[in-house]
Amino acid sequence: MTTPDADGLLAEQLLRLTRRVHRIQKRHLERCGLDITPAQSRLLRTLAHYGSPPRMADLAEHLEVVPRAVTTLVDGLEAHGRVRRAPDPANRRVIRIEMTDEGRKALRELRGARRAAAEEILAPLTDEQREVLGALLDTLVDGVITTDGSDRRH
Known part of the structure; x- marks a missing residue:
């Protein structure tokens, strides 16, 4: 059983890792000249999963943000010609939101930057360690199994 201090340390390590991933990804994006915020990046990735252009309300629901936040993100992406x-x-x-050719290009560059950042961060790990880390992260992202054995998914 872990102590509260150990749990706090783990939480801090996860936050530090997240910040490091963002820093490294940002560096890779700057190299290819792509100026985009993490929130705009997330909206583009979300938009790419729709078969047809979604409504603003659909995006807000999927991103779990208020509609006004989506409006602001779309405004920024539209100003750079990435969505319309x-x-x-x-x-x-x-109103539906469509990704433009410029948006698809930005998404490809984003994916490349994310892959490069992941390769850089995961370089010290063996393939087996990566598998274990992936399984642990899936557990944390998808939910937890409670002490009584019930599955509590979020």
Whole structure:
């Protein structure tokens, strides 16, 4: 059983690792001249998973943010030509968000930067250690098994 101090240390290590990943990813993005925030990056990645352009409300729900936050993100991405607003053909009051060719290019560069950052950070680990880390992270991201054996997913 871990002590509260040990849990606090683990939490701090996770935060430090997250900051390091962001720093390294940002460095790789700067090398290719891509100026994009982590939140804009997340919106582009989310947008790429939709089969057809989603509504702003869909994006807000998926990202678990208020609609105003999505509006701000879309404004920034639209200013750089990475997305565009388009009226829904079935209901002109509804606005859908489409990724542009520039947005798809930015997404490719983002993926490359994320891969390069991951390779840099994971370099000291063996393949077996990477598998263990992946399984542990899946457990933390997906939820936990409680002490009574029930599965509590978030």
